[in-house]
Amino acid sequence: MNQRYRLPRRLILRVAYDVLRNRPRSLRPDALTALSTLQKPPLVTGLENLTSGPGLLVLNHYSRPGLNVWWGALALSAVLPGPVHWVMAGGWTYSDRLRQATLEPLTAWAFHRLAAIYGLTAMPPMPPRPHEQAARAVAVRQVVAWLRSHPEGFVALSPEGRDIPGGVLGWPPPGTGRWIVHLTALGAALWPVGVWEEEGRLRLAIGRSVALNLCHGEKEHLDRCVSRQVMQAIARLLPPEMRGEFNAPDPVEYNGRNGFIR
Structure with missing residues (x-):
């Protein structure tokens, strides 16, 4: 049976208060507070x-319903050996005009304020819409600046950038692969992380570092080639039923309740 994931009400109120006041908070202590309730x-x-x-x-x-994506981010933030800088969504997008006019600007404001108090980067969705090009360029520079100023730290992101139906892996939006290449060109090692649930418990598996093959060809080919490599590296850490089309042979095999063997 899946356990219930609920943020402590006191933590929600404190974060909301600091969002309104634009007062900085520290992610690791808040992550530990949230996880302590599980x-x-x-x-x-x-x-x-x-x-x-x-x-x-x-x-x-x-x-999944009842478990938001931020629980995996909280779990990882609580245990990393150095500072972490998350690249988070800059807001939710909707297909109908009513929510585009009401909820989109509201979530954009809230997410950018949340990113500001924790020192994170709120990134417009990829591919960016025309009016978001400038904001995306600013966000990219912010991530690069953080990485250069924190040589002991980790930038963390989800290449898919959205919920995927059924929990299986999906393709990252166009441009993601080239951006990952840019970050690794700055000297950042690349580590895949698989997130799933097993026996009612959230599991995260950090894999060995991955060396990308920078495929030759046009920009679009490079982008898709790198995205595939990244998603295959993540897939190798997940149960087979979650890998989708990124199921590829690998010396790491999933072994049910006993986890992973080499």
């Missing part, structure tokens, strides 16, 4: 695979 705390394996930064952590956008 009956079964998340299990994170593979920390021994991490070396010192700079690093780039890429994880699947795992969520």
Whole structure:
């Protein structure tokens, strides 16, 4: 049976108050506070695979009804050996005009304020809409500046950038692969992270660092080729039924309730 994931009301109120006042908060203590309320705390394996930064952590956008994607981010933030800078959504997007006119600007304001108090980066969705090009360029520069100023730290992001029906892996939006190449060109090692649930418990597995093959060809080919490599690296850490079209042979095999074997 899946456990219930609920943020402590006191924490929600404190964060909301600081969002309104634009007062900084620290992510790790808040993550530990949130996780302390769970009956079964998340299990994170593979920390021994991490070396010192700079690093780039890429994880699947795992969520389901009752479990929002931020629980995986909280679990990872609580255990990393160095500072972490998350790239988060700059707001939710909707297909109908009513919510586009009401909820989109509201979530954009709230998410940018939340990113500001925790020192994170709120990124417009990819591919960016014409009016978001400038905001996206600013966000990219912000991530690069943080990475350069925190050589011991980790940038973390979900390449998919959205919920995928059925919990299986999906393709990242166009442009994601080239951006990952840009970050690794700055010296950041790339570590895949798989997020899923097992026996009612959230599981995170950190894999070994991945060396990208920078495929030759046009920009679009490079982008898709790198995105595939990244998603395959994540897939190798997940149960087979979650891998979707990124199921590829690998020496790491999933072994049911006993986890992973090599």
